[in-house]
Amino acid sequence: MAKVVLKNIYKIYPGNVVAVKDANLDIEDKEFVVLVGPSGCGKSTTLRMIAGLEEITSGELYIGDKLCNDVAPKDRDIAMVFQNYALYPHMTVYENMAFGLKLRKIPKDIIDKKVREAAKSLDIEHLLDRKPKALSGGQRQRVALGRAIVREPKVFLMDEPLSNLDAKLRVQMRAEISKLHKKLNTTFIYVTHDQTEAMTMGTKIVVMKDGVIQQVDSPQRIYEHPANIFVAGFMGSPQMNFINANLTKEGDKVFVNFGRVKLSLPQDKANIIIEKGYIGKDVVFGIRPQHIDDSVDAVSQNSESVVEAKVELIEHMGSETYLYLVCEGNNIIARVAPTSKAQTEQIIKVAFEMSNVHIFDKETELSVF
Amino acid sequence: MGFCEGIKKALKCNVGIYDLKGKILYGFNTNFRYTDDVLYSNNSTYIRCGEMIVSADCLLSQDAVNLIRMILSLEQEKEAATFMQPLEYILKNDISYESLIGRYEGYTVLYIKCREDVEDILFNIYSGYDVELVKDDDGIYLIKKFEDIENEANSIINGIGDERGINIIIGSGRMVKDKYTIKHSSQDAKLSAVFAEKLGFKNGYFVYDKMVIYEVINSLDIGELEKLYDEIYRGFFDVIRDRELINTAEEFLKRDLNISEAARRLYIHRNTLLYRIEKIKSLTGLDIKSFEEAMIFKFLLIIYRLKSK
Ligand SMILES: Nc1ncnc2c1ncn2[C@@H]1O[C@H](COP(=O)(O)OP(=O)(O)OP(=O)(O)O)[C@@H](O)[C@H]1O
Ligand SMILES: [Mg+2]
Numbered sequence: 001m002a003k004v005v006l007k008n009i010y011k012i013y014p015g016n017v018v019a020v021k022d023a024n025l026d027i028e029d030k031e032f033v034v035l036v037g038p039s040g041c042g043k044s045t046t047l048r049m050i051a052g053l054e055e056i057t058s059g060e061l062y063i064g065d066k067l068c069n070d071v072a073p074k075d076r077d078i079a080m081v082f083q084n085y086a087l088y089p090h091m092t093v094y095e096n097m098a099f100g101l102k103l104r105k106i107p108k109d110i111i112d113k114k115v116r117e118a119a120k121s122l123d124i125e126h127l128l129d130r131k132p133k134a135l136s137g138g139q140r141q142r143v144a145l146g147r148a149i150v151r152e153p154k155v156f157l158m159d160e161p162l163s164n165l166d167a168k169l170r171v172q173m174r175a176e177i178s179k180l181h182k183k184l185n186t187t188f189i190y191v192t193h194d195q196t197e198a199m200t201m202g203t204k205i206v207v208m209k210d211g212v213i214q215q216v217d218s219p220q221r222i223y224e225h226p227a228n229i230f231v232a233g234f235m236g237s238p239q240m241n242f243i244n245a246n247l248t249k250e251g252d253k254v255f256v257n258f259g260r261v262k263l264s265l266p267q268d269k270a271n272i273i274i275e276k277g278y279i280g281k282d283v284v285f286g287i288r289p290q291h292i293d294d295s296v297d298a299v300s301q302n303s304e305s306v307v308e309a310k311v312e313l314i315e316h317m318g319s320e321t322y323l324y325l326v327c328e329g330n331n332i333i334a335r336v337a338p339t340s341k342a343q344t345e346q347i348i349k350v351a352f353e354m355s356n357v358h359i360f361d362k363e364t365e366l367s368v369f
Numbered sequence: 370m371g372f373c374e375g376i377k378k379a380l381k382c383n384v385g386i387y388d389l390k391g392k393i394l395y396g397f398n399t400n401f402r403y404t405d406d407v408l409y410s411n412n413s414t415y416i417r418c419g420e421m422i423v424s425a426d427c428l429l430s431q432d433a434v435n436l437i438r439m440i441l442s443l444e445q446e447k448e449a450a451t452f453m454q455p456l457e458y459i460l461k462n463d464i465s466y467e468s469l470i471g472r473y474e475g476y477t478v479l480y481i482k483c484r485e486d487v488e489d490i491l492f493n494i495y496s497g498y499d500v501e502l503v504k505d506d507d508g509i510y511l512i513k514k515f516e517d518i519e520n521e522a523n524s525i526i527n528g529i530g531d532e533r534g535i536n537i538i539i540g541s542g543r544m545v546k547d548k549y550t551i552k553h554s555s556q557d558a559k560l561s562a563v564f565a566e567k568l569g570f571k572n573g574y575f576v577y578d579k580m581v582i583y584e585v586i587n588s589l590d591i592g593e594l595e596k597l598y599d600e601i602y603r604g605f606f607d608v609i610r611d612r613e614l615i616n617t618a619e620e621f622l623k624r625d626l627n628i629s630e631a632a633r634r635l636y637i638h639r640n641t642l643l644y645r646i647e648k649i650k651s652l653t654g655l656d657i658k659s660f661e662e663a664m665i666f667k668f669l670l671i672i673y674r675l676k677s678k
Binding site for chain 1: 493534619620637677
């Protein structure tokens with residue numbers, strides 16, 4: 001069992017720098033958890049506390065039901081894979097992978113078996129006699145993973161392991177690491193500042209900001225139900241559009257108003273607004289670019305949520321097109337089909353898909369729905 | 370060579386040392402005569418000492434001849450001894466600078482500092498390779514011809530970090546070349562590591578050349594500086610205390626004053642970044658968008674880190 005549990009964990013550096021604030025996190029056995037957030041938000045610090053490379057200022061850390069605050073790092077049964085591959089240049093791939101086991105005085109034949117098994121699962125068997133210098137970046141990173149694998153740790157910790165690779169290789173390695181996770185069937189805790197990486201790899205995502213965990217959820221839930229404006233904006237590219245708005249009620253219906261625009265909310269959403277007492281209040285209205293559509297069909301079918309906007313810029317991305325629009329003084333982005341007829345400087349009609357919109361409290365920035 | 374001067378003083382005559390073919394090696398150009406043992410001729414004495422002939426422009430007694438032979442052989446041994454000295458001796462003792470020139474050329478010293486003893490791991494990593502490890506009270510010197518020193522240092526840091534779960538600071542000197550000896554490299558390596566620790570780093574690779582600025586700052590009278598920077602300093606503390614601001618400033622410096630890159634990494638809008646930079650300016654008077662003022666900001670940050678230790 002390799003559950004990892006953080007209870008009220010704080011990390012305060014000298015000079016009163018609170019790097020991690022009251023972190024609570026339950027990581028199940030065999031889960032692939034991704035810590036994501038902007039630079040300086042405390043991702044590495046959190047990971048390093050789990051590894052034992054950083055002291056925990058207060059709170060409790062459990063690994064597999066055992067309180068680990070004071071357990072020596074080497075007895076925690078974890079392996080760490082870093083950004084810079086940490087291979088010894090004078091050793092062959094084989095020697096690099098075998099090194100940790102050799103140090104633990106494991107018999108040669110067992111080492112050999114484990115190294116070959118790991119090499120096979122990483123598809124680097126043919127490279128075992130090479131020196132790191134003769135490997136590509138992706139191959140080196142695979143060897144680094146291999147070094148961790150042969151130790152059969154309970155938990156893998158990875159701190160931005162792909163950030164030194166070029167974009168194409170990164171995409172490929174993401175898939176490899178996900179595959180590896182399935183194959184090894186152990187707990188992975190993975191740090192990245194790249195939200196795409198988080199979304200595509202994690203079974204659970206932990207979004208952090210300024211040392212505080214903002215939300216812990218599955219990728220889909222994080223995307224569809226962000227807990228606050230920060231998470232909503234951080235996850236998803238291009239990012240969610242935010243518009244300052246006001247909510248009004250007419251009969252049973254609730255409307256989102258900004259400028260001359262008046263959009264009707266679906267009834268289930270309207271009920272939440274009424275229940276939570278947001279009528280008449282200033283809120284932040286959020287809608288993702290792919291929920292704004294300029295196609296003739298969408299515009300004709302959603303007559304209650306069509307707005308006019310001016311096209312400032314058009315960006316063709318191949319399978320999709322981004323329209324940079326201005327609507328009632330708000331800059332918004334729409335992700336539309338490449339068949340879109342929009343032209344720059346034109347005033348066009350776009351439909352807002354109201355079943356997929358978000359409302360945030362303007363004060364607390366927390367999600368209302 | 371001091372030897373000839375010494376003999377001149379002791380015996381009140383000039384002494385020269387030649388090879389067996391009569392080429393002068395050291396001392397005074399007296400006269401040369403070949404001999405297998407001792408030869409007296411024309412008021413001069415010629416003494417065979419191994420592969421050398423010592424010539425003195427006076428007649429020497431057998432005792433004096435023996436004395437010269439003895440001193441010379443001792444002198445030779447001493448020289449040989451310097452060349453035989455183990456690295457550990459060189460690093461830990463006063464060695465004449467001249468005697469080190471030309472030795473260990475191409476090697477670089479790393480100094481590895483950490484709370485636990487990691488000599489066994491290092492030994493395991495490098496056994497069988499052209500690497501020397503020398504331990505002192507605070508850490509271990511590692512002497513090697515490196516190909517990609519930064520990468521290798523990081524491999525050690527991460528490798529040991531992963532194996533043992535400990536933090537390691539590695540300082541690096543420059544590569545031994547010409548007048549920059551192994552001793553310089555080792556001193557610089559250790560200094561970098563010690564300094565990095567003093568600055569509050571627990572982990573990482575620190576190159577001497579980049580530490581120079583820290584050294585300079587450390588040697589300044591910080592009290593005086595504080596007076597000088599009083600105005601700026603007060604505002605600077607406000608920045609330090611504001612996590613958002615200091616984080617922003619550090620990321621901005623780390624990204625070489627590149628606004629888009631820093632904003633992307635911080636996940637804030639460009640304008641938010643510019644706004645925070647403005648705020649730092651209003652507090653400290655320093656516009657860190659300009660290289661020069663960013664430098665002063667960095668300088669204050671180093672002083673602060675050194676002082677708060
Ligand atoms: N040794 C230290 N002393 C003081 N403050 C520190 C130290 N290490 C980190 N910090 C601070 O703690 C905060 C969190 O840092 P951390 O490295 O965990 O961030 P991160 O999320 O990993 O960022 P990045 O994406 O840049 O790697 C930052 O504000 C950083 O400046
Ligand atoms: Mg980090």
